[in-house]
Amino acid sequence: MQRDAGDVSSTKPSLEFFHYKGVKFTKGSIYTEENLRFVESEFQVQDDDVYNVTYPKSGTTWMLQILSLIYSNGDPARTRTVPNWLRSPWYETTSGQKCLKDLTPPRLISSHLPSHIFAKSFFTSKAKVIYTLRNPKDVLVSLYHFAKIMHVFEDPGNFDDFLDVFLRGDLLYGSWFDHVRGWMQMKGSSNVFFITYEELQQDLRGSVVRICDFLGRQLDEAALDSVVENATFKAMKDNKMASFGYVSNEFLDHSKGSFMRKGISGDWKNHFTIAQCDHFHRVYREKMRNLPVKFSWDEDWTEEGAPAL
Ligand code: PPS
Numbered sequence: 002m003q004r005d006a007g008d009v010s011s012t013k014p015s016l017e018f019f020h021y022k023g024v025k026f027t028k029g030s031i032y033t034e035e036n037l038r039f040v041e042s043e044f045q046v047q048d049d050d051v052y053n054v055t056y057p058k059s060g061t062t063w064m065l066q067i068l069s070l071i072y073s074n075g076d077p078a079r080t081r082t083v084p085n086w087l088r089s090p091w092y093e094t095t096s097g098q099k100c101l102k103d104l105t106p107p108r109l110i111s112s113h114l115p116s117h118i119f120a121k122s123f124f125t126s127k128a129k130v131i132y133t134l135r136n137p138k139d140v141l142v143s144l145y146h147f148a149k150i151m152h153v154f155e156d157p158g159n160f161d162d163f164l165d166v167f168l169r170g171d172l173l174y175g176s177w178f179d180h181v182r183g184w185m186q187m188k189g190s191s192n193v194f195f196i197t198y199e200e201l202q203q204d205l206r207g208s209v210v211r212i213c214d215f216l217g218r219q220l221d222e223a224a225l226d227s228v229v230e231n232a233t234f235k236a237m238k239d240n241k242m243a244s245f246g247y248v249s250n251e252f253l254d255h256s257k258g259s260f261m262r263k264g265i266s267g268d269w270k271n272h273f274t275i276a277q278c279d280h281f282h283r284v285y286r287e288k289m290r291n292l293p294v295k296f297s298w299d300e301d302w303t304e305e306g307a308p309a310l
Contacts, residue, residue, distance in 0.1 A: 016155065022118050024175040027153045031094050037118060040093050044120040049107040050128040051216065053089055056180040057113050057173070058143035059135040060198040062260070065089045066232045066243050067201075068109050068131070071213060075224030077231040084242050086111075092120075113174045116183035127192060129216065132184050135198035136298035137177050138269035138281060141167045143262065145272070148172075150258045152251070164277055168284045178288040185294055199266050199297055205229050234264035 017028040022041075026032040053068055055061040062085060069080050069088045079088065089109040090097035101108070112119065123130070135143075145163045148154035154173060157163040170176020187193040194215040201208050206229050213220055220228065230236060237243040238261040245253060245260045253260065273281065282300060 016152070018173075024115060024118060025171065025173055027173060031096070031153060033095060036095055036098060037093060040098075040114070040120055041118045042121060044092065044122065046120050046122040046126045046128045047106060047108065048127040050126075051107055051109050052123070052128065052130045053109065053111040053133075054119075054130050054184065055113060055133045056135075056140065056177050058140045058147060060133040060201060061111060061113070062244065063198070063201060063232065063237070064131060064133050064196075065109070065111055066237055067209060067212065067228060070228040070231055071209065071216065071218055071220065072107065072109060075220060075227030075231075077227060080231060081240055081242055084247055085245070115175060115180045116186065130184075130187070130193045131212065131215070132187075132193060132195050133198060133201075134181060134195065134296070136266065136269070136296075137167075137181075137285070138273060138278075138298070139198070139266060140177060141281075142268050142272050144172075146258060146262055147260070150254045152253070160272060161277065164281065168281065176288075178285075182289070182292060185292060188294065197297065202266050205232065234261065237261060238264075 018025050019028050019032075019034060020026070021034055021037045026037070051068060053061060053064045055064070065085050065088065066080060069085070070077065073079055086097070087100055087103070089111045090100035090104070091111045091113065092098060092101060093112055093114050097111075101110070104110075141164065144154075144167070145157050145160060148157040148163070157166070166172055167177065170179060174180065184193070185195075188195065194212070196208060196212070206225060209220075209225060209228050209232075213225075231240075238259070241247050246255075248260075250256065
């Protein structure tokens with residue numbers, strides 16, 4: 002396994018926070034205001050860059066694995082020998098920025114940044130963004146469990162407390178609602194592709210084909226089969242290079258849970274009470290009002306009435 006200055010497994014977490022342009026970040030070695038300012042204003046996007054963008058717990062690591070495999074024409078060798086954070090660094094983190102220099106074009110870069118603080122140079126480039134979304138109730142559940150084992154998050158407390166925190170957006174990377182609204186403004190742009198975690202679940206192969214079309218990559222049937230085979234939940238859980246298996250306990254407490262937790266859609270049903278669901282939907286309706294897109298998790302979603310992502 003490669004270890005270098007960009008290896009997050011050696012990063013010491015901190016539990017103080019700061020806000021950058023209204024968005025909350027953990028203070029310390031991972032995020033600094035200076036880095037965020039650099040990323041937003043000075044970072045030079047290259048036209049052949051591909052950005053894997055998500056709100057946390059929406060399918061980032063899954064998409065990272067899919068993209069790595071697409072760009073290796075289905076050969077899984079690199080995904081088994083190089084940890085994911087070196088294959089596609091999170092460019093807003095201090096360690097991620099150090100890793101960028103080792104990437105050969107086309108660079109695969111991951112990010113959880115909301116659009117208003119994403120690299121400005123992206124918006125005048127030909128680089129591509131793949132934005133993956135997930136049912137926010139499942140995002141919340143995944144984040145709730147992750148926050149218990151990942152030391153860049155505050156202790157989530159009980160589920161009811163965390164529901165409030167999530168609805169207020171008072172957490173690392175800010176509000177899910179703002180994140181999605183911000184990026185959805187790019188809908189219709191030819192260099193931004195939207196896909197959901199649920200679509201990946203329902204039809205992984207078909208989703209990979211659509212992603213390849215967007216990226217202009219041609220994969221033969223065998224390569225496609227290999228992408229799918231090596232990007233299943235089980236394959237990734239069994240591959241420590243794909244699932245943060247080598248991140249140190251100091252950073253991610255492996256004794257308390259796994260990054261690859263359940264990998265299903267609809268786990269929210271095992272966590273929300275009816276009252277919590279009603280509360281969530283009230284806030285959701287208010288915050289997502291007038292967004293000209295319907296998602297499969299919207300209460301009033303219908304196949305006919307849903308403009309395509
Ligand atoms: S992070 O920390 O923001 O980078 O997390 P992220 O990768 O966005 O999301 C983690 C959740 O994605 C699930 N996951 C998968 N589900 C299905 N198939 C595959 N291959 C897969 N890979 C990752 C992972 O289990 C987390 O979801 P939960 O619901 O917690 O299991």
